[in-house]
Amino acid sequence: MALSVRKAVLPVAGLGTRFLPATKAMPKEMLTVVDRPLIQYAVEECLAAGVEEFVFVTGRNKGALEDHFDTAYELEATLHERGKNHELKLTQQATIKAGNAIFTRQQQPLGLGHAIWCARDWVGREPFAVLLPDELTIDSPSCTGQLVAAHERTGGNVVAVMEVPREQTKSYGIAAVKDEKDSLAEVTGLVEKPNPEESPSTLAIIGRYILQPEVFDHLDRHEKGAGGEIQLTDAMAKMVGHCPFHALRYRGLRYDCGSRIGFLEANVAVALHRADTTGETRALLERVLKA
Numbered sequence: 001m002a003l004s005v006r007k008a009v010l011p012v013a014g015l016g017t018r019f020l021p022a023t024k025a026m027p028k029e030m031l032t033v034v035d036r037p038l039i040q041y042a043v044e045e046c047l048a049a050g051v052e053e054f055v056f057v058t059g060r061n062k063g064a065l066e067d068h069f070d071t072a073y074e075l076e077a078t079l080h081e082r083g084k085n086h087e088l089k090l091t092q093q094a095t096i097k098a099g100n101a102i103f104t105r106q107q108q109p110l111g112l113g114h115a116i117w118c119a120r121d122w123v124g125r126e127p128f129a130v131l132l133p134d135e136l137t138i139d140s141p142s143c144t145g146q147l148v149a150a151h152e153r154t155g156g157n158v159v160a161v162m163e164v165p166r167e168q169t170k171s172y173g174i175a176a177v178k179d180e181k182d183s184l185a186e187v188t189g190l191v192e193k194p195n196p197e198e199s200p201s202t203l204a205i206i207g208r209y210i211l212q213p214e215v216f217d218h219l220d221r222h223e224k225g226a227g228g229e230i231q232l233t234d235a236m237a238k239m240v241g242h243c244p245f246h247a248l249r250y251r252g253l254r255y256d257c258g259s260r261i262g263f264l265e266a267n268v269a270v271a272l273h274r275a276d277t278t279g280e281t282r283a284l285l286e287r288v289l290k291a
């Protein structure tokens with residue numbers, strides 16, 4: 001039986017240049033979708049999947065992320081005094097259990113593979129999840145929950161994929177697969193950001209992974225790939241054929257919050273999706289569209 005997945009690595013060192021000036025003094029992962037920061041969606045997705053230990057790979061000016069998941073004693077005491085129990089509960093829910101989060105820095109922007117490699121000693125020799133918090137996924141069970149369930153059956157590496165238009169392959173890691181059954185297919189190859197005409201398929205990796213610790217052995221070599229960066233996809237590609245490796249076709253909601261329009265879409269879509277905001281959001285959109 002496959003070892004259970006207990007840890008998640010969340011790479012959050014990026015500068016967020018696409019969101020300047022909003023991200024001048026604030027991490028992009030603290031940008032809010034409806035009422036919680038992007039990073040909280042990723043953490044909640046893990047917790048829902050039974051993954052409870054976190055390695056945040058951060059950079060300079062990312063202190064707000066650490067504060068967000070800490071106890072906010074003064075705020076909580078004030079909310080308690082004022083009888084604001086709902087708000088108190090929301091605040092307390094945004095914490096991570098004592099001792100379950102590590103914050104380590106990626107000191108140079110050498111690529112996603114390098115960011116994950118920075119977590120190697122905290123992860124150790126066990127399978128782990130990776131979530132790119134720019135990608136917001138909403139489903140039940142969560143995308144990571146689906147990967148964990150698949151991993152329990154297959155072991156090895158499992159990545160979530162979605163079909164994208166061929167002209168977009170240049171923005172993603174792309175998986176070549178065979179023998180798809182019940183949304184799970186065997187991975188036969190991986191390429192980072194191929195040109196549309198050379199892409200082996202249109203199945204894009206959407207920033208959700210379950211990986212075996214052997215990936216660190218490949219990342220150790222610090223080989224550069226697409227864009228001159230150390231790519232996670234290249235290290236994973238070296239594992240194809242050497243361990244079970246599957247792609248899970250994700251069918252839930254997914255928003256690319258790394259782009260301004262994707263982020264805006266996420267806000268509107270999540271507000272429409274949530275029972276407590278759907279009615280008001282519908283009315284608001286009608287109003288705005290009529291104006």
Ligand code: G1P
Nearest residue numbers: 112135172173204205206207233
């Ligand atoms: C990264 C990964 C890529 C993946 C993508 C998903 O690329 O390298 O394989 O498909 O995230 O968002 P980035 O968007 O950081 O360039």
